[in-house]
């Protein structure tokens with residue numbers, strides 16, 4: 001047995017029969033979602049196979065998921081078996097919002113959003129003009145995501161085409177399903193001279209070139225990325241809407257209603273031109289930016305009218321609880337968003353957020369919901385971090401669960417990753433209790449392995465300290 005086989009417990013079922021080429025059978029507890037379990041935890045919305053198997057075909061697609069004892073003969077025979085029994089196999093996590101350009105400013109001290117941008121984010125992003133630096137941070141971000149079990153993300157870069165190229169190149173090399181695009185920002189009074197699109201036409205030309213180069217290549221998708229209303233002119237927002245009308249298969253990502261001081265400044269600027277703007281989200285709405293492919297990070301300070309509009313448009317929100325607390329932005333109302341039918345995904349928002357782990361984000365999300373008087377059940381949390389995120393990014397026909405034919409991006413989680421988690425999981429009486437312990441006590445340490453299209457791309461290096 002090779003060391004790789006020893007490490008992963010791989011064996012091949014050599015019995016003669018009706019096997020298919022390149023099939024792999026992953027044994028372990030298998031959990032995935034068919035729908036949002038909702039506040040009533042609808043049992044039809046998820047499937048759990050505690051002694052389960054996930055079968056991946058030679059193309060890296062899900063061929064079957066169910067009880068290990070029931071794997072069909074034609075899939076079992078001749079298949080490579082990978083033993084993760086005792087661990088939990090879930091669809092790869094979806095991080096709906098982070099900044100690859102901010103890798104190096106994680107854990108920067110003491111500022112709320114507007115000063116954070118000036119003091120930390122903009123100087124860090126300026127460095128991304130350098131292709132070597134851009135490649136370095138792109139590689140770090142992707143490796144950290146995979147180590148945390150994140151297999152898909154919606155990623156902000158910088159204004160530089162070098163940064164977009166570096167990110168997409170490395171995502172393509174790893175065959176990842178990723179969304180990203182060049183950041184657009186041109187409002188002279190709100191952007192530093194060293195980090196600004198010279199004019200809308202140049203920004204559009206660069207965006208079109210990048211779309212041509214990357215959109216639809218491998219599993220990559222292009223997301224038109226106006227940074228936020230504050231840093232964009234009206235002409236830039238109008239250009240984004242026009243481009244999306246011309247190519248509605250593109251995505252749009254931006255920020256909205258994150259921080260009270262930011263919101264006041266945005267409304268002051270836009271109302272100086274047109275006093276009828278009702279809210280921050282209304283600005284995007286009036287520029288035709290609320291589409292079924294639009295993603296708005298944060299939306300901490302929105303009202304029911306905004307929620308109705310977001311839901312009606314099919315636009316999604318990236319809920320970034322760690323960032324919202326780290327930058328002192330506020331507490332997103334997850335229950336209200338869900339009540340109004342707004343599609344919500346979970347985001348790390350590196351580097352306003354401090355962890356690449358979606359388990360850690362769920363820990364923070366639970367606390368935000370709790371402070372607002374609600375509860376986030378582990379099942380709904382894991383839905384949020386997997387299929388919920390895939391839906392928020394309009395990628396759920398490709399990823400997000402283990403229905404047959406989906407791309408087999410998944411992660412394997414260890415209930416005994418740390419002594420505290422191991423003890424809590426050991427005394428838990430139900431699966432839901434163990435899952436909640438993982439959601440609250442887990443982070444990237446709990447990730448045993450991450451697989452892309454059925455191939456292992458990350459394995460925890462050191463044994464669990466138990």
Ligand SMILES: [Zn+2]
Nearest residue numbers: 099255297349
């Ligand atoms: Zn952000």
